[in-house]
Amino acid sequence: xxxxxxxxxxxxRITGILRYLALLTVVLAxxxxxxxxxxxxxxxxxxxxxxxEALKSASGPREVLVPSFFPEGIAWPPALVLGQxxxxxxxxxxxxxxxxxxxxxxxxxxxxxxxxSFSPGSMAAFEEIRQSVSTSVEGRDxxxxxxxxxxxxxxxxxxxxxxxxxxxxxxQATSLELIRIAESMLK
Amino acid sequence: MERVxxxxxxxxxxxxxxxxxxxxxxxILADCSIIAWRITDPVRRQFLRISVIMIPILSxxxxxxxxxxxxxxLFRLDTLMDTSGWLLLELWGKVPVIWFFCFVLLLAAFIxxxxxxxxxxxxxxxxxxxxxxxxxxxxxxxxxxxxxxxDAVMRVLDSLPxxxxxxxxxxxxxxxxxxxxxxxxxxxxSTGLIDAFDHExxxxxxxxxxxxxxxxxxxxxxxxxIFRAMMFFNPVALFEFRRAVQDEEEICDDEAVIATGxxxxxxxxxxxxxxxxxxxKADEGGDAVVSIAHHSHDIMLGKRIARLSRADGSGMAARxxxxxxxxxxxxxxxxxxxxxxx
Numbered sequence: 001x002x003x004x005x006x007x008x009x010x011x012x013r014i015t016g017i018l019r020y021l022a023l024l025t026v027v028l029a030x031x032x033x034x035x036x037x038x039x040x041x042x043x044x045x046x047x048x049x050x051x052x053e054a055l056k057s058a059s060g061p062r063e064v065l066v067p068s069f070f071p072e073g074i075a076w077p078p079a080l081v082l083g084q085x086x087x088x089x090x091x092x093x094x095x096x097x098x099x100x101x102x103x104x105x106x107x108x109x110x111x112x113x114x115x116x117s118f119s120p121g122s123m124a125a126f127e128e129i130r131q132s133v134s135t136s137v138e139g140r141d142x143x144x145x146x147x148x149x150x151x152x153x154x155x156x157x158x159x160x161x162x163x164x165x166x167x168x169x170x171x172q173a174t175s176l177e178l179i180r181i182a183e184s185m186l187k
Numbered sequence: 188m189e190r191v192x193x194x195x196x197x198x199x200x201x202x203x204x205x206x207x208x209x210x211x212x213x214x215i216l217a218d219c220s221i222i223a224w225r226i227t228d229p230v231r232r233q234f235l236r237i238s239v240i241m242i243p244i245l246s247x248x249x250x251x252x253x254x255x256x257x258x259x260x261l262f263r264l265d266t267l268m269d270t271s272g273w274l275l276l277e278l279w280g281k282v283p284v285i286w287f288f289c290f291v292l293l294l295a296a297f298i299x300x301x302x303x304x305x306x307x308x309x310x311x312x313x314x315x316x317x318x319x320x321x322x323x324x325x326x327x328x329x330x331x332x333x334x335x336x337x338d339a340v341m342r343v344l345d346s347l348p349x350x351x352x353x354x355x356x357x358x359x360x361x362x363x364x365x366x367x368x369x370x371x372x373x374x375x376x377s378t379g380l381i382d383a384f385d386h387e388x389x390x391x392x393x394x395x396x397x398x399x400x401x402x403x404x405x406x407x408x409x410x411x412x413i414f415r416a417m418m419f420f421n422p423v424a425l426f427e428f429r430r431a432v433q434d435e436e437e438i439c440d441d442e443a444v445i446a447t448g449x450x451x452x453x454x455x456x457x458x459x460x461x462x463x464x465x466x467x468k469a470d471e472g473g474d475a476v477v478s479i480a481h482h483s484h485d486i487m488l489g490k491r492i493a494r495l496s497r498a499d500g501s502g503m504a505a506r507x508x509x510x511x512x513x514x515x516x517x518x519x520x521x522x523x524x525x526x527x528x529x
Contacts, residue, residue, distance in 0.1 A: 013510045019223035020513075024520055027215055031268050031528070038272035045272050046260060082260065087188035087275060092260065115189055121259035 044086030055083045069184035071177045073098040074108055088115040109170045116166050124170035138186035146175050158182050195271045201258050204270050206243040209525040210423035213239040216521050224513040233434035236427045240414045246525050267527035295422040314369045336381050343389050347446055352400055362460050366396040368403040391443055391453030398442035440491055454495035461488050
């Protein structure tokens with residue numbers, strides 16, 4: 001190939017890429033703008049809140065349960081505060097912490113929802129459930145599950161119904177601390 | 188709406204919604220590629236359209252394999268676009284957007300079944316059942332049809348390269364030429380067309396149909412039909428398939444020009460096949476759908492005629508030219524962008 005042809009070919013490639021990137025930028029901007037629309041019209045979909053107080057203001061009459069006891073090592077305030085109103089009410093609080101010598105994100109996850117099927121997903125999921133028992137905490141019938149999370153960490157989950165809401169506590173630790181946290185929410 | 192929420196967040200729901208949204212993105216980026224790289228080669232354009240239809244079939248399963256938490260609450264919050272935000276939106280506080288979305292999907296499926304799948308199925312069944320039919324029609328007791336037209340047809344066939352399929356002559360005054368691509372490929376030509384076209388125009392028209400027969404043998408078109416069927420509910424796949432079919436016509440035009448060396452003859456033949464003004468007049472006050480179909484038919488023919496009539500001979504000048512970098516760039520940017528559209 002003649003050097004002039006090679007130069008032309010390289011120039012054609014570069015201009016093609018630059019034009020494409022320019023168009024791609026416009027497309028990305030439009031998609032990002034479109035994604036903002038539902039939150040701008042206050043659709044009530046799941047979104048981040050800066051604090052628990054902001055979540056409580058947006059939740060209206062629905063009570064957001066917050067523990068008054070935290071094991072040593074759990075960081076306050078929560079690193080993650082999520083909430084939605086539509087199509088059903090739900091909230092998720094995620095606490096980071098140094099717990100049992102392990103530093104981690106979302107070592108404690110508290111979710112609350114008017115839908116019985118709602119789940120925080122992988123942040124509060126077992127790899128393997130080893131034990132599942134019904135127990136009573138402050139007069140509420142609860143389900144206590146223990147097992148292993150991803151990475152082989154020991155995890156516990158406590159779920160119960162409170163005022164039409166399904167409450168779920170999930171922690172990368174033993175069940176004892178979890179029950180103490182739940183008791184502080186229900187007193 | 189709670190049930191809708193859980194369906195959208197289930198695997199089947201995510202597959203349906205993301206198939207459509209991913210194909211929208213792929214279609215937009217394919218057009219961006221065509222504009223940015225100035226792609227005029229219909230083979231390359233068709234390849235992009237096939238990719239647009241194929242990508243959503245694979246994208247969701249592949250992305251979920253890479254990251255099973257892709258549908259989770261936390262991932263959705265940090266994406267480029269969370270489609271459930273739009274789908275769960277209620278217009279005027281009452282009408283969920285997802286109803287319109289479902290309506291569009293149902294309409295696309297309906298069009299696929301009744302305009303594409305059933306006609307092809309019926310045609311296949313008919314061609315398997317029917318024995319070889321001759322289109323010979325005894326004419327008023329004088330020369331048989333074939334004898335009258337066989338010279339013109341044989342001269343055309345002899346002047347074209349192999350493979351040369353059989354040609355069936357149809358007794359019809361309209362200008363009709365089409366091919367069937369079954370086990371025994373055939374080109375059908377009407378008596379009206381043979382009478383109206385000169386030798387070169389007839390060569391061009393028959394060469395175009397032979398190109399269709401030859402290309403149908405290739406796996407690319409078979410894969411296109413399979414992908415199209417898998418995305419039967421996807422309105423974007425519907426549009427891109429139609430555009431790929433238009434590209435196919437241009438590709439066959441190019442192959443006919445290679446065979447005949449006479450782009451202007453084929454251009455002239457297509458010009459003769461543009462609907463006559465009185466045929467358009469018949470649309471007035473009649474069926475609007477038919478009128479639109481006739482109008483778009485003429486637009487498509489007009490584009491092909493203009494392309495063939497260009498000073499450089501035909502679109503063949505563009506064949507294979509230009510950087511091939513467009514395709515990996517398109518695939519990469521589409522994949523990355525779609526990964527963050529949940």
